[in-house]
Amino acid sequence: MASEGRLVWQSYNCQACHQLYSLGGYLGPDLTNVISTPNKGANLVRAMIKSGTKQMPAFSLSDHEMSLLIEFLKSTDASGIADIRHFRLNKYGLIEANEKR
Template identity: 45%
Template structure:
């Protein structure tokens, strides 16, 4: 005969098992194979982005500081792009300081922003919620 205490333990065991299986499925499932790696220019650009705290004022994919605009797609927005980015680095604007970058450093930052632009969209209006709890985003570099 199953008394109340045993029943509670069975329910608990059932929930723990479901929790474990759920986590196993979620954390061992990899649907993003072969992510594109940053090339060396973009890697240097990423370092400059971090060392100069661009992220404290700017966002990528909506994450970062909110003094300046999101720069996820700055590279491909019509009438913006490489020259536009460099102009802002040369002159600064409002609370954004003027940076004394060399031409190579500016190219590296542009390479980094180009890479970011190639990976996705922000805002991403085509996000879908999956039954697993993950959000499926539309990426640019996926078929």
């Protein structure tokens, strides 16, 4: 169930490095729509968690926790498209939002 999946998301602190709906940590990418992104989806989520990368630690989730987490990410995906804004410094040294990619 998605609400239990949210607890898995919280207990492993994914949000320290990832955003949902553009909110969260900025080391890793926003995961709101990772499930429906071409060439990503649940298989990428499983692989990233199991193996990690140089920048992302691996986590040992039980199969049950893994499927709850994926249910949760399916629910964020179904809730809409995250408005992921990008920021840059302008010539005055002020931060401006770019248009969406």
